[in-house]
Amino acid sequence: MSTLSRDEVAKLAALARIEMTESELVELSSQFGTILDAVARVQELNLDGVKATSHPQPLENIARPDVVQASLSPADALSGAPAQEDQRFRVPQILGEE
Amino acid sequence: MIFKTAVEMADALAKKEVSSVELTQSHLDRIAAVDGDVKAFLHVDSEGALAQAAAVDGDRAAGKKVSPLAGIPLALKDVLAQKGVPTTAGSKILQGWKPPYDSTVVSKLKDAGVVILGKTNMDEFAMGSSTENSGYGPTFNPWDLTRTPGGSSGGSAAAVSAFEAPLAIGSDTGGSIRQPAALTGIVGVRPTYGAVSRYGLIAYSSSLDQAGPFGRTVLDTAMLHEVMAGYDSHDATSINAPVPAVVAAAKSGDVKGMKIGVIKQLQGEGYQKGVQTRFTESLDLLASLGAEIVEVDCPSFEFALAAYYLIAPSECSSNLARFDAMRYGLRTGDEGGASAEAVMAATRDAGFGREVKRRIIIGTYALSSGYYDAYYGSAQKIRTLIIQDYAKAFAAADVLVSPTAPTTAYKIGEKVDDPMAMYLGDVATIPVNLAGICGMSLPAGLADEDNLPVGFQIMAPAMQDQRLYQAGAALEAALSSKWGGTLITKAPALAGGTR
Numbered sequence: 001m002s003t004l005s006r007d008e009v010a011k012l013a014a015l016a017r018i019e020m021t022e023s024e025l026v027e028l029s030s031q032f033g034t035i036l037d038a039v040a041r042v043q044e045l046n047l048d049g050v051k052a053t054s055h056p057q058p059l060e061n062i063a064r065p066d067v068v069q070a071s072l073s074p075a076d077a078l079s080g081a082p083a084q085e086d087q088r089f090r091v092p093q094i095l096g097e098e
Numbered sequence: 099m100i101f102k103t104a105v106e107m108a109d110a111l112a113k114k115e116v117s118s119v120e121l122t123q124s125h126l127d128r129i130a131a132v133d134g135d136v137k138a139f140l141h142v143d144s145e146g147a148l149a150q151a152a153a154v155d156g157d158r159a160a161g162k163k164v165s166p167l168a169g170i171p172l173a174l175k176d177v178l179a180q181k182g183v184p185t186t187a188g189s190k191i192l193q194g195w196k197p198p199y200d201s202t203v204v205s206k207l208k209d210a211g212v213v214i215l216g217k218t219n220m221d222e223f224a225m226g227s228s229t230e231n232s233g234y235g236p237t238f239n240p241w242d243l244t245r246t247p248g249g250s251s252g253g254s255a256a257a258v259s260a261f262e263a264p265l266a267i268g269s270d271t272g273g274s275i276r277q278p279a280a281l282t283g284i285v286g287v288r289p290t291y292g293a294v295s296r297y298g299l300i301a302y303s304s305s306l307d308q309a310g311p312f313g314r315t316v317l318d319t320a321m322l323h324e325v326m327a328g329y330d331s332h333d334a335t336s337i338n339a340p341v342p343a344v345v346a347a348a349k350s351g352d353v354k355g356m357k358i359g360v361i362k363q364l365q366g367e368g369y370q371k372g373v374q375t376r377f378t379e380s381l382d383l384l385a386s387l388g389a390e391i392v393e394v395d396c397p398s399f400e401f402a403l404a405a406y407y408l409i410a411p412s413e414c415s416s417n418l419a420r421f422d423a424m425r426y427g428l429r430t431g432d433e434g435g436a437s438a439e440a441v442m443a444a445t446r447d448a449g450f451g452r453e454v455k456r457r458i459i460i461g462t463y464a465l466s467s468g469y470y471d472a473y474y475g476s477a478q479k480i481r482t483l484i485i486q487d488y489a490k491a492f493a494a495a496d497v498l499v500s501p502t503a504p505t506t507a508y509k510i511g512e513k514v515d516d517p518m519a520m521y522l523g524d525v526a527t528i529p530v531n532l533a534g535i536c537g538m539s540l541p542a543g544l545a546d547e548d549n550l551p552v553g554f555q556i557m558a559p560a561m562q563d564q565r566l567y568q569a570g571a572a573l574e575a576a577l578s579s580k581w582g583g584t585l586i587t588k589a590p591a592l593a594g595g596t597r
Contacts, residue, residue, distance in 0.1 A: 009459065016415060016462045017422075017439065018455055019447035028459060034518050035460060041404040042476040045483075052478035053485060055305045055335075056291045056534020056560075062334050076198035080426030091424050092438040 002036035004029055100124050101587075104170050104264040104318040111158070111169045118151035118158075118169030122213050125171045129215065129262045132592045137237050138247075138257035140176050141184045142216035147171065154211040167321055168211030173263035175254045176217040177224055178309065179298035180204045187300045188220040188250075190233040191421050191428045191449025201298020202330045203267060203309050210325045215263055218253030222451045223418065224271055224302045226250050227523045229278075230514050231453040238510070239282060241550055241589055245507040248278030248523075251312070255282040258312045260592060265322050266312040271303050272406055273503075273527025275310045276539035280502035280553020283541045283585045285319045285570070286312045290560045291534035292337035295330035303413040304335075306406075306531040314586045316540060316570040320348035323563070339561060347564035351571030354388035358569065359495025363399040364526045370505045372545025376552040377501045380542045383576045384569070394491040394498060398483035399529050405484070406528045407521055408464045408477035415461025418454070421446065456517065485533045492559050497569050500526045502539040502553030530557055538566040540574055541585035551585060 009029045013020045020028075074087050083090040099107065099116060110116045126144050133139055154169040174180065177187045179197035181204075186192040200208070207214060221231035229237040229252025239247040240260035247256040251268025255278035258266045268275040270288035279286025288310045299309055311326060313319035327341045360381065365374060385391050423429040423445035424438070431444030450458070464473040491498055503523055513520040530537040535557060542554035554573065558565040578584050 004463070012459045012462045012466075013455075014443075015466075016458050017419075017443045017446055018450065018458065019443040020455070021447075024452075024455070028456060031456070031517060032460075035407070035456075038518055038521070039404045039408050039460075039464075039473065039477075041401055042408060042480050043472060045398075045401065045480070047476055047479040050479040051482050052475060053481040054478055056485075056532075057335060057337070059335065062331075064331065072198055079198050080195050082423060082427070082429035083432070089425050092432050092436055092441045094438045096437075 002033050002040060004032040004036065100128050100261050103315050104167065104313060104321060105315070107170055107264060108166055118154045118213060119148060121169065122147050122151040122171050122215070125215055125263060132260055133262060135238060135243055135592060136240055136256050136260045136262070137235065138173065138218050138253045138260060138262055139216045140186060140188070140219050140234055140253065143183055143214065146183065147213050147215050150208070150213045154213070157211070165210040165325070167325055169213060170265060171213045171215045171263050172207065173216065173218045173254050173257040173266040174204070174214050175220055175251050175266070175268045177220060177269050177300045178203055178267065179300070180214065180217070183217065185217065186233070187224070188222040188232040188234065189449060189451070189454070191445070193428065195427055197298070199298065202295035202332055203326050204298065206326055206328070212325065218257055218266065220253055221250035222454050223300065223414070224250040224269055224274055225414065225453050225457055227273070227277060227520050228513065229253060230510065231451055233451055236510055239507045240592060241283060242507065244509055245550070246281070246510055248281035248503070248507065250274040252278050254312055255279055255284060255286065258284050258314060259586060259589065264314065265318060267309055267322070267326065268312055269299060269307060269309045270531065271306045271410060272531050273524045275312065276527050276537055276553065276555060277503050277523065279312060279539040281507040281551060283551030283589060284312055284314050285316055285538065285540045286310065287319055287323060287538045287563070287566060288530060288536060289323060289327055289563055290337070290536040292335050293327045293341070293536070293561065293563065295333040295336050297330055297332035301417040303410040304417060305413060306410060315584060316567055316574045317345070317348040320344040320567050337561065342561060342564040344564050344567045347567040348571045350568060351575055353384055353569055353572040356389045356497065356569060357495040358384055358389045358391050359394035359491050359498040360391060361399065361491070361498055361500050362393055362395050363397065364500035368504050368522070368525070369501055370545060372547045373501045373505060373552050376542040376545065377554060380554045380573055380577070381499070384573055387572055387576060392495055394494055396487035396491055396529070398480060398487050401480045402484055402529045402532055403521065403525050405477040405480035406524070406532060407460070408473050409481065409532070411457040411461035412464050412474050413461070415458045415465065418458055421449065453517070481532050484529050488529070488533045488535065497565050498557040500555045502526060502555040506545045506548055506550035506552060526555060535560050536563045536566060538570050540570050541577070543577065543585065
């Protein structure tokens with residue numbers, strides 16, 4: 001049976017930028033074994049030489065003609081902002097204290 | 099009037115026997131009467147709906163040509179952006195957000211004069227199979243209010259099943275249209291990947307997500323399918339080809355000489371007895387109508403569930419990175435000089451529910467270096483094998499069939515603490531999503547042991563969606579003549595609602 005320790009879950013949560021309470025970490029770590037065992041079935045088959053599919057359709061890059069088109073107004077673009085200032089998104093500090 | 103089909107309503111509107119305002123108001127009254135129990139809607143936009151209805155009535159009075167579904171009310175899954183109307187994807191992280199633009203699906207509905215009654219409940223970010231993972235509480239199955247309507251499009255399915263709307267739109271990443279349609283006794287279609295624009299569809303797993311129609315009959319569903327599908331330059335994965343003639347196919351409903359393949363791997367062990375019985379009966383009916391039934395082998399389907407529960411969480415862990423508390427949505431912990439990173443982590447803790455966190459963590463794990471090849475890489479290869487299995491099967495049959503879900507609707511709370519048990523309910527629907535093809539669920543009757551609806555799934559190759567409707571209409575007609583009406587007309591009456 002696979003396991004993922006409380007500390008490993010904490011590390012993944014930090015990477016995913018989700019703060020988690022102690023009880024959430026413990027609950028997730030206890031559920032992970034079952035889920036990992038189930039999904040690990042993908043390793044049961046010999047997949048040598050099988051191509052990977054990332055998408056159901058052949059994708060190609062599509063560019064539209066470079067013509068100016070109407071887009072969202074600044075007011076519309078900012079309409080859902082948690083905080084704004086001078087027609088810009090106001091965000092918490094992104095650099096450490098000076 | 100609300101108990102009629104969308105086609106009958108459209109006919110009454112065209113003959114001016116009823117106005118769209120009257121029709122819309124009857125549905126709003128129905129919602130007021132029963133939605134306290136069903137809880138299909140997160141937001142009812144009475145004002146917007148009545149305004150849209152009045153506009154269609156005006157056009158009709160002025161003698162303008164209107165589209166076939168003009169003036170017909172519809173329920174919209176809260177995963178699709180509608181300008182100025184609260185759109186949450188069932189998540190607290192988007193509580194109160196009003197999109198500054200319309201999704202392409204909504205634009206198409208508005209252009210066709212379809213009246214949007216409101217936004218329906220769903221598992222948060224479409225992650226779930228019971229609508230219990232909504233940040234706003236569960237939706238209840240109109241057939242039995244102690245049970246789930248399935249999910250993730252449970253609100254849309256329940257709204258149609260409870261006669262709160264004749265039509266609804268859902269989205270299907272692993273079965274989220276077909277499974278709730280099965281559990282609520284209605285018709286639901288997941289169109290071919292790329293057939294319906296994803297512009298403005300809040301992303302869960304971008305290579306699997308697809309919006310599609312719900313209706314109480316195959317023909318109603320086809321009418322909505324034709325309105326919402328079509329090429330869109332705003333979606334790079336949109337297929338630039340004509341919409342398959344689904345309405346014509348639903349009207350023909352002829353299966354004489356059609357080869358129907360039964361997938362060996364999607365039946366038997368793990369499937370409820372009553373589900374299996376109704377499925378086999380439907381097959382016999384199709385055979386009696388002149389279809390040829392063959393068995394097909396899809397050995398890699400055994401691994402589809404495992405592949406899906408790696409691919410979808412991987413893509414979601416990336417897609418949901420956009421909920422960062424900076425440009426829209428919830429922001430918490432922004433005080434005392436907290437860093438952007440700390441605010442982000444606190445907001446995502448407060449805004450995301452348990453299942454969303456679980457999937458983001460699984461995805462982060464599956465994509466992390468050292469595990470990537472073993473998990474995500476292997477899952478992508480299984481995906482190739484599933485596509486190859488389908489190709490072989492479709493060489494032997496025009497459509498493939500299976501039960502839609504292994505069981506009928508389960509009790510609210512029954513599986514909520516056991517994620518793996520919940521995931522197993524998607525075993526028959528997931529292969530369609532991994533291959534990017536199309537699938538339909540339609541009612542096959544009630545299971546003997548619990549008197550709850552059973553779904554019959556039909557699958558067809560990419561951009562052959564009309565085959566779903568052709569076979570579906572044939573089966574529906576045969577079953578309805580046996581039952582003396584479609585299955586939904588046998589649903590129990592809801593308190594507060596007359597019949």
